[in-house]
Amino acid sequence: MTSGPRISSDIAVWLDVTRLVSRVGRAALTGVDRVERAYLDWLLMRDAEDRLFLRTGRGFLLLPMEAASTLIEALERPDQLGASDWLSRVTGKGGEIKHRIEAALRIQAVDRAPPWGVKSLLNRSRAARIVYLNVGHSNLSPRHLEAIAAEHDARAAILIHDMIPLDHPEFVVPAQAAAFERKMRVALGAADLLIANSAATAGRIRHYVAEWGLSEALVDVAHLGLPDQPALGSAPTQIDPSRPYLVSLGTIEPRKNHDLLLDVWEALASALDPAALPHLHIIGQRGWQSEAFFARLDAHPLKDKAIFEHGALSDADTRAVLSGAKALLFPSFAEGFGLPPAEALREGVLPVCADLPVLREILGNSAVYLDPKDAYSWVETIKKLLAGKVFAETDGPHALPKWPDHFEKVERAVTALWQDGQKGNG
DSSP states (O other): OOSSOOSOTTEEEEEEOHHHHHTTTSSSOOHHHHHHHHHHHHHTTOOSOOEEEEEETTEEEEEETTHHHHHHHHHHOGGGOOOOOHHHHHTTOTTOHHHHHHHHHHTTOSEEEOTTOHHHHHHHOOOSEEEEEESSOOSOOHHHHHHHHTOTTEEEEEEEOOOHHHHOGGGSOTTHHHHHHHHHHHHHHHOSEEEESSHHHHHHHHHHHHHTTOOOOOEEEOOOOOOOOOOOOOOOTTOOTTSOEEEEESOBSGGGOHHHHHHHHHHHHHHSOGGGOOEEEEESOBOSSOHHHHHHHHTOTTBTTTEEEEESOOHHHHHHHHHTOSEEEEOOSOOSSOHHHHHHHHTTOEEEEEOOHHHHHHHTTSSEEEOTTOHHHHHHHHHHHHTTOOOOOOSSOOOOOOHHHHHHHHHHHHHHTTSSSSOSOO
C-alpha cells in the first residue's frame, strides 16, 4: 500500500481494532470500518514491533501483528470461526460470534490487562516509544486516554472522520449526539495528534476546540484513500442494459437525503414518456430513523418498475452496477469525506453531488454540484444528462485520493510527535 515505512522502527504502533472486531459476522463494512481495515493492511507492511489493541468484555488484549490474519479471515468468513472459550460457554454465551472471535484472538495475545490496566500494558512493553492509534472512535474514555497521556514515551493519535453528530444532531439517533460529544471532548483534549480526513473536518475540529476552551490541538489533514479496485462482479438481474440508469450509493439514513431522489423520480415520471424514464438503482443497507422513507419506498408505484432497491452489494457487484451508470447521485446533506463520488470518478462515471465544501475539496471540478434541497435542479440536470448536455467543468483527469499519500502524511506526523520531546496536546 505504501512505498515503505517512514516511522522509525523503534516506534511501536498500537492500532485499536475494537470496532473492527465488533463488525465480525455483521453486515458489509461501513466507511469507518473500511478505514480501520486499511490501517490494518498498512501496519502489516511495516517491519516493527507493532501491536493490535483490543477491548473485550473481560479487559484489554495486546495482540501481535500475526493476529491480523485471524481477524481478516473472520471478517471475510465468519462461519469458519471456532468455538468460544469455556467461560463464555458456561455463562451461556458460547454461541455468540463476539465471544468466538475474542476466543480466537485471546489465545494469540502477547499481553492482557483488566479494564483499568492500560498503564500496566504500557509499562510492560519493550518498545522504546509507543503511539496508540485510534481510527474507529472506540475506547475514547478519560481513563483510557489519560493513562496514555501519563506515560512520557507514549503518544495518542486519533483519526476524526467528521463532527456531524454535533453539527447536525437531527441526523442521528437521539442519544448519539450527547455520546459523541463526550467522546470528542476527551479525544480533542487528550490526543497528541488529531488526524482529519479533510480540511473541512479539520475546520470543524478547530471550531469545537475553541468553543470548548481546550488547548489548541495538533491537527494534520490526510485525505483518505480509495479502496483497492475490486474485480468486476455481476450486476443484479434488475439492471436493464437497454435503459439508461443512475445510481445512489450509501446507507439509507436521513443525512443521505434519499427522499429527494423519490421526489425527483416522481417529477421525471410526470414529465417524460414512460419509455424514456431512466431507472434509479439504490445500493446500500437500510439504516436508522428512516421508517417514513422505507414506507414510502415500499409503497411507491415506481418501485421495481423504475426504482430498484438492492441493499448492500459486494464491492465487485457494486462496481458492475456503477460502471454502467449515467451518473452517481449523491444528494447528502453532510459528509466528513464522501467516498462514493470518488469511486464513481474512478469508474469514469459523473458524480452529481450536493454542493458541500468537502466534496468540492475532494472532487474539484470533476463533479456537478447542486442544492440538496432543490429537487427541480436535480430533475433538470438529469434531463440534460440523458440528452448528453451535462458535463463537469474539469480541465483534465482528476487526481483521486490514494492511501499511500494518506499514510505518508500520517507517518511523518507520528514521527514528529517525538521531535521536541514534548507531548503534542495540552
